[in-house]
Amino acid sequence: MDKIANFFFEAGMLKKTPRTGYQFLGSGQETVAEHSFRTTIIGYVLALQEPEADVKKTVLMCLFHDIHEARTGDLNYVNKKYVKSDEHRAVKDLAKGLPFGEDLISLSTEFNACDTIEALITQDADQLDLIVELKEQLDLGNRYAKEWIKCSVKRLKTENGRKMAQKIMETDSSDWWFDKSTDWVNGPSYNEENA
Numbered sequence: 001m002d003k004i005a006n007f008f009f010e011a012g013m014l015k016k017t018p019r020t021g022y023q024f025l026g027s028g029q030e031t032v033a034e035h036s037f038r039t040t041i042i043g044y045v046l047a048l049q050e051p052e053a054d055v056k057k058t059v060l061m062c063l064f065h066d067i068h069e070a071r072t073g074d075l076n077y078v079n080k081k082y083v084k085s086d087e088h089r090a091v092k093d094l095a096k097g098l099p100f101g102e103d104l105i106s107l108s109t110e111f112n113a114c115d116t117i118e119a120l121i122t123q124d125a126d127q128l129d130l131i132v133e134l135k136e137q138l139d140l141g142n143r144y145a146k147e148w149i150k151c152s153v154k155r156l157k158t159e160n161g162r163k164m165a166q167k168i169m170e171t172d173s174s175d176w177w178f179d180k181s182t183d184w185v186n187g188p189s190y191n192e193e194n195a
Contacts, residue, residue, distance in 0.1 A: 003097040010094060013070040021076035027142045028133055032069045035129055039065065042132075042164075043125035049160045053117045061107045061122040067091065068108065087112070114157070124161030127152045131165050136173040 014033035022028045043062035047055040066074075068090035075085055091108045095101030110119050131152050138145035149169065156162050172178075 004099075007094065007098055010070045011067065014066070017069055017074055019076075020074050020079065024076065024078060025134075025137065025142065025144055025148060027140065027145075028137045030133065032066050032074055036063060036066055038132065039122075039125045039129040042128045043122050046121045046125055046128075046158070046160055046164070047118070050117055050121060050158070053121055057107075058118045058121050058125075060103070061111050061118055062125050064104055064107050065111050065122055065126060067094065067104065070094065120157045121161075124156050124158050124164075127155050128161060128164055128168070131168055132173075135168050135171075139173045 014036065015031055017032040019030050019032060019035055022030070040059055040062040043058045044055065047053040047058035068085075068087040071090040071094060072085040072087060075083055088108070091105055095104040098104070110116055111122055112119075114120060114123055131149055134145040134149045134152065138149065153162070153165050156165055
């Protein structure tokens with residue numbers, strides 16, 4: 001139980017670990033935990049669309065795909081040109097002594113090998129979360145986000161991932177809550193005012 005309790009604290013480091021690419025974008029911010037949360041939701045939805053995919057495995061892979069960053073931190077694409085992170089060792093070390101440690105190692109290895117449908121979906125979910133974030137920044141006026149999105153779209157591996165990216169790009173990031181036809185936007189109708 002001690003090892004599991006320590007793992008909970010270690011996993012909590014992801015709530016304090018910033019995703020570092022935003023310093024180059026010039027706007028936006030999120031933690032690794034925030035990224036992993038939406039990546040998991042996206043992975044779940046994508047896995048449901050692939051009949052041969054194991055949904056549970058995909059969800060777990062999405063959830064833990066960046067667990068090593070509790071130890072290594074988040075290295076963005078510029079950092080990775082100069083700094084090498086031993087992700088495999090970090091996962092092995094954090095998994096040591098955990099009753100589910102072999103599962104964490106297996107999920108991480110499979111994700112990085114990228115040769116199963118679950119790994120492909122998880123890779124896409126990882127990129128799609130970034131695309132959603134970038135689309136939000138683009139909608140708020142960050143012109144650099146458009147170029148970053150193009151790079152992320154090129155990394156997508158599945159047809160459903162590419163379709164989802166297209167739909168994200170066609171959708172205003174505030175559409176889910178800002179229904180321009182509602183009364184609170186347009187004011188009450190004449191009949192409601194005089195009722």
